[in-house]
Amino acid sequence: AQKVTQAQTEISVVEKEDVTLDCVYETRDTTYYLFWYKQPPSGELVFLIRRNSFDEQNEISGRYSWNFQKSTSSFNFTITASQVVDSAVYFCALIPRTHSGGGADGLTFGKGTHLIIQP
Amino acid sequence: SQTIHQWPATLVQPVGSPLSLECTVEGTSNPNLYWYRQAAGRGLQLLFYSVGIGQISSEVPQNLSASRPQDRQFILSSKKLLLSDSGFYLCAWSRRDGETQYFGPGTRLLVL
Numbered sequence A: 001a002q003k004v005t006q007a008q009t010e011i012s013v014v015e016k017e018d019v020t021l022d023c024v025y026e027t028r029d030t031t032y033y034l035f036w037y038k039q040p041p042s043g044e045l046v047f048l049i050r051r052n053s054f055d056e057q058n059e060i061s062g063r064y065s066w067n068f069q070k071s072t073s074s075f076n077f078t079i080t081a082s083q084v085v086d087s088a089v090y091f092c093a094l095i096p097r098t099h100s101g102g103g104a105d106g107l108t109f110g111k112g113t114h115l116i117i118q119p
Numbered sequence B: 001s002q003t004i005h006q007w008p009a010t011l012v013q014p015v016g017s018p019l020s021l022e023c024t025v026e027g028t029s030n031p032n033l034y035w036y037r038q039a040a041g042r043g044l045q046l047l048f049y050s051v052g053i054g055q056i057s058s059e060v061p062q063n064l065s066a067s068r069p070q071d072r073q074f075i076l077s078s079k080k081l082l083l084s085d086s087g088f089y090l091c092a093w094s095r096r097d098g099e100t101q102y103f104g105p106g107t108r109l110l111v112l
Helices: none
Strands: A003-005 A010-014 A019-021 A024-026 A032-039 A046-052 A059-061 A064-069 A074-079 A088-096 A113-118 B003-007 B010-013 B019-026 B032-038 B044-052 B055-058 B065-070 B073-078 B087-094 B107-111
Touching: A003 A088, A010 A019, A019 A113, A024 A074, A032 A074, A046 A059, A046 A064, A074 A088, B003 B087, B010 B019, B019 B032, B019 B087, B019 B107, B032 B073, B044 B065, B044 B073, B055 B065, B073 B087
Parallel strands: A010 A113, B010 B107
Antiparallel strands: A003 A024, A019 A074, A032 A046, A032 A088, A059 A064, A064 A074, A088 A113, B003 B019, B019 B073, B032 B044, B032 B087, B044 B055, B065 B073, B087 B107
16 A cells, blocks of 8 residues: 655745645655646646656755655655745645556645635 | 547536546547546545446445446546545546656536
8 A cells, every 4th residue: 555645744945935845655666757737716626746666866846846866755846936826735646557548546746735825 | 639638627416426537538549547546635535447438447445437438538436426426526637658647727626
């Protein structure tokens, strides 16, 4: 079984500050995918990034960056120069790579971090 | 490009009434399809997934059922709703390799 923990229930920062959202996971699978999704107030889950367990290279996309450390089972997400539009609930998720087609588990989600960016 | 639709967007139903939520995907063939529920507290739970027409797998015992009458159509149903069925229902699709799941806009269901 897998488990994803997002210990930060809510984070509030002032616009233009940098903010890091933590994600720690547990899995017995040797290969897996990790994801981050954004859920704005409208409710739709927006896919942000997918990482393979065998690729620990960090990734940057504009103001977003992701730090994957297999040794600590963490996949943290940093937003630099935050903006009000970044306000949302962010979910970290995991799926075993051996379970193609979604498998019997589907995505295992953390409980989400509610990020509030104040103007 | 692929798009995923869900309707209705919101629904208020009395306890004991039937339910039918629909999800359709455009722009792809033979997708894997999924139903998730997000209850209060924000956790997302997989309810059903389907790898093809008529092929449904259930993850948790519950009051709901799912069907896939067409390749790109996924339906969530109930014969008699319970108060505990209230929540936000999200449909998702992935390619056959199942690597990334893309979600629809969701349906908010309130059972009174």
